Amino acid sequence: QVQLQESGPGLVRPSETLSLTCTVxxxxxxxxxxxxxxxxPGKGLEWIGYVYSSGSTNYNPSLKSRVxxxxxxxxxxxxxxxxxVTVADTAVYYCARLVGAAPPSYFNCWGQGTLVAxxx
Amino acid sequence: xxxxTQPASVSGSPGQSITLSCxxxxxxxxxxxxxxxxxxxxxxxxxxMIYEVNNRPSGISSRFSGSKSGNxxxxxxxxxxxxxxxxxxxxxYAGSSTLVVFGGxxxxxxx
Numbered sequence: 001q002v003q004l005q006e007s008g009p010g011l012v013r014p015s016e017t018l019s020l021t022c023t024v025x026x027x028x029x030x031x032x033x034x035x036x037x038x039x040x041p042g043k044g045l046e047w048i049g050y051v052y053s054s055g056s057t058n059y060n061p062s063l064k065s066r067v068x069x070x071x072x073x074x075x076x077x078x079x080x081x082x083x084x085v086t087v088a089d090t091a092v093y094y095c096a097r098l099v100g101a102a103p104p105s106y107f108n109c110w111g112q113g114t115l116v117a118x119x120x
Numbered sequence: 121x122x123x124x125t126q127p128a129s130v131s132g133s134p135g136q137s138i139t140l141s142c143x144x145x146x147x148x149x150x151x152x153x154x155x156x157x158x159x160x161x162x163x164x165x166x167x168x169m170i171y172e173v174n175n176r177p178s179g180i181s182s183r184f185s186g187s188k189s190g191n192x193x194x195x196x197x198x199x200x201x202x203x204x205x206x207x208x209x210x211x212x213y214a215g216s217s218t219l220v221v222f223g224g225x226x227x228x229x230x231x
Contacts, residue, residue: 004165037222044122044224045209061217101173104212106156108177110165113200 002027004095004111012089013116016043022095022111029053029076033098035107036080038068040090046091050076050098085118092116123221124150124210131229137198140226142210143191148221154213157186157195160225161206169193169208185203197228205230 002038008020022034036048049059051069063082071078082089092115097108125143142149142157149155157170165172168177170186173193185196193212197204210223 044124045211045222047218047220047222049122050219056220058216060219094166096166103154103213103216103219104210105154106168106171107154107158107166108168108171110158110167112163112165 002097002109004109005095006095006111006114008114008116010050010115010117012085012116013120014086014118015084018080018085018118020087020093020095020114022078022080024076024078024097025073029054029071029073029078030056033104034071034078035096035098036068037094037096037107039094039113040088040091045094048080048093087118089114090116090118110115122224123213123214124223126172126208126210126223126226129227129229131231132197132200133231134200134202136200137196138200138228140195140197140208140210140228142193142195142212142223144193144212144221145191148212148214149188149193153188153215155186155188155193157184158209158211159204160208160209166209182186200230204228204231 003107015117030053033050051071066083092113094113095111097109098104160166160167174186214221
């Protein structure tokens with residue numbers, strides 16, 4: 001049973017970088033796509049981007065200029081860096097496994113989410 | 121404003137059937153048969169209920185079914201149970217650049 005767990009600071013200052021890590025347990029991180037998704041308070045879900053086990057990435061065009069997602073297969077972890085944050089980046093951040101035949105289009109395993117607030 | 125439109129709330133009584141709607145455009149729901157549905161109990165990890173319009177993952181009750189017509193996808197829950205009370209989100213593939221878009225979610229209340 002694969003489990004995902006997000007970790008990282010719950011508070012980030014405006015203009016700084018939001019950094020989160022997702023640890024995958026109960027299975028290998030290899031040969032899958034791994035995504036970050038967020039949900040601002042009172043709003044819907046937003047896909048941020050994914051990283052494949054090879055290290056290739058794809059990002060939401062609306063966030064592409066500020067996002068980097070990386071993977072460390074030796075630690076079974078992948079990470080999110082979101083630069084130059086503003087209060088609009090306050091959200092619950094989820095990590096999830098992206099699956100499906102080409103194209104991969106749905107998420108069959110999610111973390112519980114972690115709330116990150118952007119505030120001075 | 122979410123890319124896909126879902127009613128904010130729906131309610132039903134135990135044993136009833138209810139249908140949740142998810143309306144997109146010809147750029148997502150209307151073109152691709154890659155609609156998925158997620159159940160979310162607050163504080164817990166979201167759970168995949170339906171993928172690729174009408175497929176259930178292993179372990180998901182047959183009371184949950186999905187369909188699509190034009191730009192609108194639907195999730196039907198039959199024999200409503202108390203534990204079905206949750207938030208439900210739809211998602212659709214929207215092309216290789218945007219990848220997936222989500223709805224704003226529907227809060228299902230079991231009366």
